[in-house]
Amino acid sequence: GESVGLHLPTLSVQEGDNSIINCAYSNSASDYFIWYKQESGKGPQFIIDIRSNMDKRQGQRVTVLLNKTVKHLSLQIAATQPGDSAVYFCAEIYTGRRALTFGSGTRLQVQP
Amino acid sequence: DAGVTQSPTHLIKTRGQHVTLRCSPISGHKSVSWYQQVLGQGPQFIFQYYEKEERGRGNFPDRFSARQFPNYSSELNVNALLLGDSALYLCASSTDSYSNQPQHFGDGTRLSIL
Numbered sequence: 001g002e003s004v005g006l007h008l009p010t011l012s013v014q015e016g017d018n019s020i021i022n023c024a025y026s027n028s029a030s031d032y033f034i035w036y037k038q039e040s041g042k043g044p045q046f047i048i049d050i051r052s053n054m055d056k057r058q059g060q061r062v063t064v065l066l067n068k069t070v071k072h073l074s075l076q077i078a079a080t081q082p083g084d085s086a087v088y089f090c091a092e093i094y095t096g097r098r099a100l101t102f103g104s105g106t107r108l109q110v111q112p
Numbered sequence: 113d114a115g116v117t118q119s120p121t122h123l124i125k126t127r128g129q130h131v132t133l134r135c136s137p138i139s140g141h142k143s144v145s146w147y148q149q150v151l152g153q154g155p156q157f158i159f160q161y162y163e164k165e166e167r168g169r170g171n172f173p174d175r176f177s178a179r180q181f182p183n184y185s186s187e188l189n190v191n192a193l194l195l196g197d198s199a200l201y202l203c204a205s206s207t208d209s210y211s212n213q214p215q216h217f218g219d220g221t222r223l224s225i226l
Binding site for chain 2: 008034036041042043044045046049089091097098099100101102103104105
């Protein structure tokens with residue numbers, strides 16, 4: 001399939017290592033955040049979300065951290081697997097707005 | 113369970129033509145949003161529909177229009193196609209129109225303008 005992001009920042013990790021993908025968001029009024037994974041030729045796949053009244057949320061092998069003071073979001077993936085290779089987007093939204101605003105994306109490459 | 117389904121998966125058009133893209137939301141989801149994703153960028157919001165009414169519109173020209181049907185499926189129409197309209201068009205559905213619910217995406221329609 002056609003590549004999603006040809007010139008995105010790339011994070012390259014070894015299989016089994018932990019990955020951390022960072023995102024700076026722009027709107028201090030944003031109160032809901034989502035991480036999406038997009039594989040080549042596919043649409044964005046929901047990974048995990050977090051609301052602004054939380055600092056941390058954990059899922060299966062993934063953790064999202066939110067620092068509202070510096071408007072920073074991170075996605076941690078434990079024991080990264082080859083199937084985790086994809087482009088990762090953070091998205092933000094605030095109450096009353098209808099549209100998600102997406103970050104520029106990070107390509108994660110997992111080396112076997 | 114079926115996710116968001118979009119048709120067609122690929123489409124080739126020429127400048128000046130019009131196109132209709134279709135989306136079926138996840139069962140039980142009443143809100144449908146459309147996004148445009150240009151190669152190398154994140155998706156950009158075009159429209160949101162809920163209960164057949166437009167609830168939000170992004171910064172796109174009037175050549176772009178959409179509608180939602182009683183079964184919550186939706187169509188995106190683009191008239192007078194330009195080369196710059198070449199992109200992946202994504203549909204997302206959610207349970208309602210409130211901002212704090214996750215939107216789930218289909219795999220999109222790849223539109224190429226020649």
